[in-house]
Amino acid sequence: MIITVTLNAALDVTYRVPSLRPHTTHRVTHTAERPGGKGLNVARVLATLGLPAVVTGFVGGPVGGELRERLAERAATYDGLLTDALMPIAGTTRRTVGVVDDTTGDTTMFNEPGPTVTAREWGAFLERYRELLADGRTSAVALCGSLPPGLPVGAYAELVREARSAGVFVLLDTSGEPLRRGLAARPDLIKPNAVELTGLTGFAEPARAAGDARRRGARAVAASLGEEGMLALTEEGAWRALPPARLAGNPTGAGDSAVAGLLSGLAEGLPWPDRLARAVALSAATVAAPAAGEYDPAVYAELLGQVKVVPAEPGAAD
Numbered sequence: 001m002i003i004t005v006t007l008n009a010a011l012d013v014t015y016r017v018p019s020l021r022p023h024t025t026h027r028v029t030h031t032a033e034r035p036g037g038k039g040l041n042v043a044r045v046l047a048t049l050g051l052p053a054v055v056t057g058f059v060g061g062p063v064g065g066e067l068r069e070r071l072a073e074r075a076a077t078y079d080g081l082l083t084d085a086l087m088p089i090a091g092t093t094r095r096t097v098g099v100v101d102d103t104t105g106d107t108t109m110f111n112e113p114g115p116t117v118t119a120r121e122w123g124a125f126l127e128r129y130r131e132l133l134a135d136g137r138t139s140a141v142a143l144c145g146s147l148p149p150g151l152p153v154g155a156y157a158e159l160v161r162e163a164r165s166a167g168v169f170v171l172l173d174t175s176g177e178p179l180r181r182g183l184a185a186r187p188d189l190i191k192p193n194a195v196e197l198t199g200l201t202g203f204a205e206p207a208r209a210a211g212d213a214r215r216r217g218a219r220a221v222a223a224s225l226g227e228e229g230m231l232a233l234t235e236e237g238a239w240r241a242l243p244p245a246r247l248a249g250n251p252t253g254a255g256d257s258a259v260a261g262l263l264s265g266l267a268e269g270l271p272w273p274d275r276l277a278r279a280v281a282l283s284a285a286t287v288a289a290p291a292a293g294e295y296d297p298a299v300y301a302e303l304l305g306q307v308k309v310v311p312a313e314p315g316a317a318d
Helices: 038-048 061-075 119-134 155-165 176-184 194-201 206-216 254-267 272-288 297-304
Strands: 002-006 010-017 030-036 053-059 082-084 094-101 107-111 140-144 169-173 221-224 230-234 237-242 308-311
Touching (some): 002 119, 030 038, 038 082, 038 140, 038 254, 053 061, 061 082, 140 254, 155 169, 155 176, 169 176, 176 206, 194 206, 194 221, 206 221, 206 230, 221 272, 230 272, 272 297
Parallel strands (some): 002 140, 010 094, 053 082, 140 169
Antiparallel strands (some): 010 030, 221 230, 230 237
C-alpha cells in the first residue's frame, strides 16, 4: 500500500474553448471536474496501474464535499484499490481552473489559495498520519504539492522524519522553502522539475543541481526536465530517460504521473532504468490525454518501449 499526502487538495475544473483571447467573452465547449491536488493525481494513477493507494490530507466546505463525492465515484471503478482517508477541516477546499485553447493546445491555469489549517487540525492530521505509517501494509509515502496557509513551513520535514522513523520509503515532491526544509530531513527521493531544482540549489545545469540536492540530504533525485525527459541521480547510479517525441496537450498532472511511475516501479522491485522509462512514458501519456491529470493508456503502452534510458554523463552524480 502506498500513502499519498495532499495537504492542499483541490477540485480541478477544466474548460475547453475554441480560442483563448484576452478581454473577450468565451463560449466553453466542454467542462470537466475531478478531484485534484498532486497526491490525489498520484493515487489515481497508482490505482489504474493496479496498486493500492490511500489518499490523505485536508478537505473542507462544499467544494471539499464535492471533491470527496467525485473521489468516491472514481474509487468505485478501481476495485477497492483507492481509499479515501482525507481529514475534514473548517476551511473550504480550493479550486483550480484550467482553460484549454483548442487552437493551440495550450493551457492557462488559475489556482485559488488553499484554506487556512489550524494548529489543532494539523495535530489531528499528524496522529492520523502516524497511524497510517504504522500499518504493516504501507511500503511508501508520497508527500506532494504546496502547503496551505496556517501550516508551518517545515511541515514536510516533520512528515519526512515520521516516515523515516517508521521505516517507510518517503518521496517528497514540493518546491521552495518547504522543499528546502524537507530536504534536510533526508527523504529517500525528491522529484523536482528543472525550475524547482534550480531554485533549490542555484545551479541551472540539471546534473550539477541534482548532485547538489543529494549532498543537501536527498538519497536520490529524479528531476523532470519537460521535453528532455528525466534525470535520476541515485546511490545505484545516474541515468537520463528520453521521450521519443514531443506531444502536444495539457501538461497538468504530468509530473504526478511520473511520481506514480517511480513509486509503482519501486513497489514492483524494478531497476532504476525501468522505473524511469515508466515515469517518462506515463508523464507523456498524461500530456496527450484529453482531461487534465489523466493519462491515455494506449499512448502509455505505445511509448513505454520507445523511451530511451542511458547512463548519465560521467561526473553527473559527483
